[in-house]
Amino acid sequence: MSLEAGAQVAEILQDRLHALNDLHLTLKHIHWNVVGPHFIGVHEMIDPQVEAVRGYADEVAERIATLGGSPVGTPGKLVEARSWDDYSIGRADSIAHLGALDLVYVGVIEDYRKAADETEKLDPVTNDLLIGHLHQIEQFHWFVRAHLESSGGVLSNEDADTEKTAAAQAQDASMDER
Incomplete structure (x- = not known):
């Protein structure tokens, strides 16, 4: 791989x-x-996701270093570089959080797929790494959506375009079911 291609992949x-x-x-x-009421199920579902995603971050940082780059993991640089807003929900019903998390996962998956597409010809090793992560991230997304989906396949936050709206819609639908 050329130095230029390696730098592009690292970016x-x-x-x-x-x-x-x-x-x-x-x-x-x-x-x-x-x-x-769904506290324990959601609480326990999230921790393995945290650990897996932390592992993916480590793999990505090590790949950047392998390509000759210097991975940046500082909070200030993250905030400066990100194109998305900070997560906006505090203490809330489990289903409300899952409604908002659904939108977070949609954004992460869309951007991951774009990165996989961009690396396909540049670096098959990086492409393989990203596709492997996508497999698990999409499964985590499915776990979240399973809590939000009716037996008819309708998501409780289906038309939401913000985390707060998604949280409110999911919580309202959950209350209607009780």
Whole structure:
């Protein structure tokens, strides 16, 4: 691989590193702030996701270093570089958090797929790494959506475009079911 291609791949990976660091902190935040009747199930579902995403961040950082780059994992650089807003839900019902987390995962997966597409021809090793992460991240997303989906396949937060709206819609639908 040329130095130029390696630098381009490292730049793509740096964006994924920021997203993964943000995601594992967001997941831990949710883990600490869920309440309500689904508390224990959601609380226990989130921790393995945190650990897996932390591992992905480490793999991405090590790949950046392997390519000759210098991975950046500082909070200030993450906030400076990210193109998304900070997670906006504090202490809330478990289903409300899952409604918001659904949108977080949609964004992460879309950006991960774009990064996989961009690395496909540049570096098959990095592409393989990203695709492997995508497999598990999409499964985590499915776990979240299973809590939000009706037996007819309708998501309780289906039309939401912000975390707060998604949280409110999911919580309202959950209350209607009780």
